[in-house]
Amino acid sequence: MASMLRCCSASGCRSAGGEALQQALVEARSRAGAGDGAPVIKAVGCLRLCSRGPLVAVDGPAGSVLYGEVPSARAAELLEACAAPPRAAAARRALASHALDLRHPFFALQEPVVLETCGLIDPESIDDAMAHGAYSTLHRCQAELTPAQVREQVRLSGLRGRGGAGYPTGLKWDTVALQPPGPRWLVANADEGDPGAFMDRAVLEGDPHRLIEGMAIAAWAVGADQGLIYVRAEYPLAIARLRRALAEVQARGQLGSLRLRVRVGAGAYVCGEETALLASIQGRRGNPRPRPPYPAQLGLWGAPTLINNVETLAAIPAILRRGAADYAALGTAGSRGTKVFSLSGAVRHTGLVEVPMGTSLRTIVVTMGGGVPGGEGADGGVKAVQTGGPSGGCIPAALLDTPVDYEGLRALGSMMGSGGMVVIDQATGMLELARYFMRFSVAESCGKCVPCRAGTVQLLQLLDRFCDQRASPADLAQLHDLCAMVKATSLCGLGQCAPNPVLSTLRHFHQEVVSALAVAPGGAP
Amino acid sequence: MSVLTLWVDGAAVAVPAGASLLEASRAANVEVPTLCHLDGLAPVGACRLCLVEVDLPGDGSPTRLVPACSTAAGEGLVVRTATVQLQRFRRMAVELLFAEGNHVCAFCVANGACELQDAAVAVGMDHSRFPFQYPRRHVDASHPHFVIDHHRCILCTRCVRVCDEIEGAHVWDVANRGSHCQIIAGLDQPWGTVEACTSCGKCVDVCPTGALAHNDDTTAEKRAARERPALLRSARERQRWHNQGGPP
Numbered sequence: 001m002a003s004m005l006r007c008c009s010a011s012g013c014r015s016a017g018g019e020a021l022q023q024a025l026v027e028a029r030s031r032a033g034a035g036d037g038a039p040v041i042k043a044v045g046c047l048r049l050c051s052r053g054p055l056v057a058v059d060g061p062a063g064s065v066l067y068g069e070v071p072s073a074r075a076a077e078l079l080e081a082c083a084a085p086p087r088a089a090a091a092r093r094a095l096a097s098h099a100l101d102l103r104h105p106f107f108a109l110q111e112p113v114v115l116e117t118c119g120l121i122d123p124e125s126i127d128d129a130m131a132h133g134a135y136s137t138l139h140r141c142q143a144e145l146t147p148a149q150v151r152e153q154v155r156l157s158g159l160r161g162r163g164g165a166g167y168p169t170g171l172k173w174d175t176v177a178l179q180p181p182g183p184r185w186l187v188a189n190a191d192e193g194d195p196g197a198f199m200d201r202a203v204l205e206g207d208p209h210r211l212i213e214g215m216a217i218a219a220w221a222v223g224a225d226q227g228l229i230y231v232r233a234e235y236p237l238a239i240a241r242l243r244r245a246l247a248e249v250q251a252r253g254q255l256g257s258l259r260l261r262v263r264v265g266a267g268a269y270v271c272g273e274e275t276a277l278l279a280s281i282q283g284r285r286g287n288p289r290p291r292p293p294y295p296a297q298l299g300l301w302g303a304p305t306l307i308n309n310v311e312t313l314a315a316i317p318a319i320l321r322r323g324a325a326d327y328a329a330l331g332t333a334g335s336r337g338t339k340v341f342s343l344s345g346a347v348r349h350t351g352l353v354e355v356p357m358g359t360s361l362r363t364i365v366v367t368m369g370g371g372v373p374g375g376e377g378a379d380g381g382v383k384a385v386q387t388g389g390p391s392g393g394c395i396p397a398a399l400l401d402t403p404v405d406y407e408g409l410r411a412l413g414s415m416m417g418s419g420g421m422v423v424i425d426q427a428t429g430m431l432e433l434a435r436y437f438m439r440f441s442v443a444e445s446c447g448k449c450v451p452c453r454a455g456t457v458q459l460l461q462l463l464d465r466f467c468d469q470r471a472s473p474a475d476l477a478q479l480h481d482l483c484a485m486v487k488a489t490s491l492c493g494l495g496q497c498a499p500n501p502v503l504s505t506l507r508h509f510h511q512e513v514v515s516a517l518a519v520a521p522g523g524a525p
Numbered sequence: 526m527s528v529l530t531l532w533v534d535g536a537a538v539a540v541p542a543g544a545s546l547l548e549a550s551r552a553a554n555v556e557v558p559t560l561c562h563l564d565g566l567a568p569v570g571a572c573r574l575c576l577v578e579v580d581l582p583g584d585g586s587p588t589r590l591v592p593a594c595s596t597a598a599g600e601g602l603v604v605r606t607a608t609v610q611l612q613r614f615r616r617m618a619v620e621l622l623f624a625e626g627n628h629v630c631a632f633c634v635a636n637g638a639c640e641l642q643d644a645a646v647a648v649g650m651d652h653s654r655f656p657f658q659y660p661r662r663h664v665d666a667s668h669p670h671f672v673i674d675h676h677r678c679i680l681c682t683r684c685v686r687v688c689d690e691i692e693g694a695h696v697w698d699v700a701n702r703g704s705h706c707q708i709i710a711g712l713d714q715p716w717g718t719v720e721a722c723t724s725c726g727k728c729v730d731v732c733p734t735g736a737l738a739h740n741d742d743t744t745a746e747k748r749a750a751r752e753r754p755a756l757l758r759s760a761r762e763r764q765r766w767h768n769q770g771g772p773p
Contacts, residue, residue: 268702292596451573453704457704458655488614
C-alpha cells in the first residue's frame with residue numbers, strides 16, 4: 001500500500017489550523033521532490049479526537065500512527081514518518097510527543113458502523129468513496145431484494161430514530177410505503193441544533209456519500225422518487241460537500257431516477273421538529289403543527305413523506321451490507337446497534353465516539369473521555385452528564401453506571417436526544433445550567449403555542465430568582481407546577497421537553513435547589 | 526356517510542366521520558373552552574385551552590392530551606374534557622396570556638365582548654399568579670377604518686387565517702419568534718399602506734380581544750361578528766346564500 005497522510009478536514013480540525021497543516025504538507029512534499037514513492041496527502045473526515053486537532057493519520061510501511069496538535073512547521077517530519085522503517089523511525093521518535101495512543105479506550109472501545117469510512121475516505125471524491133464500497137449496497141439491494149424485503153431488514157435490525165425520539169425506523173418506512181398509491185417524498189433531517197451536538201456534522205462533512213446511499217435505499221424501499229436534505233445554514237462546509245457529492249453522484253447516474261437536493265435552513269432551531277421542517281421546506285413559517293396526521297401520512301405538499309435523521313439514514317448501508325441480525329447483535333434488547341455521541345464540556349478527550357447502545361455513561365465519559373481535566377476519583381471529577389441538550393437533562397455522577405439507551409435515559413428524566421453529551425464539572429451550578437438551557441428554549445420557541453411561548457419566559461424568570469438567591473418556597477412550588485404544565489400541554493416536542501433540564505435538576509440535585517432558596521429575615525429558609 | 530360513536534365525559538355520542546373532538550363535545554352538550562379556534566377557519570391548536578384527555582379504545586396506552594379543535598374523532602374513543610388536571614392547566618394557560626400582554630379590561634374596547642375575558646371567567650381565574658411582563662408594544666392606527674393594538678393581541682392568528690382563507694388577501698402574518706412574536710401587516714409596514722388590504726373588516730370581526738377594532742369605537746363598544754367565517758364558508762361550500770332564500 002502506498003504510504004498516505006490522512007489530514008482531518010472536518011470543521012473542528014479546520015478551526016485548529018488543519019488546512020494550513022495540509023498546505024504545509026503539500027509544500028514539503030513538493031520540496032522533497034514528488035517521485036513515485038511520495039506519500040499521498042488526503043483530506044478526510046473526522047478522526048474523532050477533536051480536542052487534539054489538527055489531527056493527521058500517518059499510514060506507512062512502519063504502520064499507522066495518529067498525530068495531534070502538530071504545528072505546520074513540522075510537516076517535513078510527518079512526511080518522513082511515512083517512509084520505510086529505518087528513515088521513519090527517527091521522525092516518529094521526534095514526533096513522539098504528538099503521537100496519540102490508538103490503544104487508548106477512546107479509540108479502542110469505538111465500534112464504527114455509521115462512521116466506518118469516516119476518516120478513511122476523501123469526502124470530496126466519489127471515486128474514493130466508491131473504492132471503499134459506497135453505493136455497492138444500494139445496487140445489491142436493487143438487484144437482489146424487493147422494497148418490502150429491504151424494509152423487513154430494517155425492521156429486523158431494530159434500528160430506531162437517531163434524532164432523539166427513538167421511533168422504530170422500519171415501522172416508519174412501512175407506514176410511508178403502505179400509503180395509497182401516489183408520489184412520496186424523502187427528507188433527511190440535518191438540522192442538528194442542540195448545543196453540544198455535532199455527530200451529524202461529522203457524517204455530512206466526512207462521508208456524504210454514505211448519507212446519500214442510505215437515502216437512495218430508503219427512497220427505493222418506500223417508493224419515493226424525490227428527496228431533500230434539510231441542512232442548517234450554520235454548517236457551510238457540510239452544505240458545500242453535500243452539494244458536491246450530490247452533483248458527482250448524479251453525474252455518474254448512480255441514483256437512477258431519484259432526484260435529491262439540498263435545502264438550507266434559515267437559522268431556526270425549531271425547524272429540526274419534523275412538521276416545522278416540512279413547513280419551512282414549503283416556504284412557510286417554520287412552525288410545528290399538531291400531529292396526527294403524521295408526515296408519513298400527510299407531508300410535503302400533501303404527499304406521504306419519510307423523514308429520518310442523518311445518522312439513521314447513514315446506518316442503513318451498513319445494516320443492509322452486514323445483515324439485520326449482525327447489526328441487531330450490537331446494543332441492548334430495546335435499543336439495537338450503535339450510537340454516535342459528541343463528547344464535550346469539562347472532559348479531557350473531546351470529540352466523537354461511536355459505541356454500542358447500552359454502553360455505560362461511565363465507560364463513555366470516564367474511561368473513554370478521561371473525565372474532567374485534573375479530576376480525581378472513580379467518577380473522574382464528573383458532577384453530572386448532560387444528555388439530549390435543551391430537551392434532555394442532567395444525570396448525576398452517582399448514576400454513571402446507567403447503560404445508555406432510549407429507555408434508560410428516559411427513566412432518569414433525561415433523554416437520548418440526538419447524541420450530544422456535555423460533561424459537567426464540580427464547579428458548575430446545576431441551576432445555572434438549567435437556566436442556560438431555558439434561555440435557549442425561550443430564544444428558540446417559535447411562539448405558536450401559549451405554554452412554550454409564555455410559559456418558558458416565566459420559567460426563566462423563576463430560575464433567575466433561584467440563581468440570585470431570591471426564590472421563596474412558593475416559587476419552588478410554582479416552578480414544579482409550571483414545568484408540569486408546559487411539559488403536558490405544549491404543542492410540539494420542543495415545548496414538551498423544554499422543562500426537562502429543570503425537572504432533572506429538581507430531581508437529582510434537589511439539595512442544590514433548596515439551598516438556593518432565599519433566607520427569610522427570621523433565619524430559616 | 527359513516528358515523529363514529531365515542532364517549533365524551535361519560536355520554537355516548539354519534540358524529541359523522543371526519544368530525545373533530547370539539548364537534549363531538551358539542552354534540553354531547555359539553556362546552557370545551559376555546560380561544561384560537563373559530564368555526565369556519567382552519568384549526569391550529571395553538572392556545573391549548575381545548576386540550577382534552579383521550580384514551581384509545583382497548584390498548585392500555587397512557588392517556589393522551591390532545592387539542593379537541595384539531596383532533597379527529599375516532600371510533601370508541603373515551604374523552605374527558607374537564608378533569609381536575611385539565612382545569613388546572615387551562616387556568617394556567619389563561620394566566621400566562623394575561624401576564625404576557627397588556628390586558629386592562631376597564632378601558633378596553635372589547636370589555637364585555639372579549640373571549641379572553643370570557644375564558645378567564647370560564648376557567649375561574651380571578652388573578653394571575655404569574656408576574657405581569659408589561660411588554661412594550663405599539664398601536665397601528667394608520668388604517669382609515671380600523672386599528673390594531675398589539676398590547677391586546679394574544680397571537681391566536683384568527684386574523685391571519687380569515688384574511689388568507691376567507692378573504693384571500695393574506696394581509697396579516699406573524700413575524701419574529703417566541704415572546705417577540707407579533708402580527709404584522711403586509712411586509713411589516715403600517716396597515717394603512719398595505720395595498721392588498723380590501724378593508725373588508727373580517728379580521729376585526731373575528732378578533733377575540735380588543736386588539737383589532739373599528740377606530741371610531743371606544744371603551745366597551747367592540748363590534749365583533751365571530752360567526753361570519755362559518756357562515757361564509759358554509760355558504761360557499763353549499764353554494765347557498767341568505768339572500769337567495771332557503772336556510773343558510
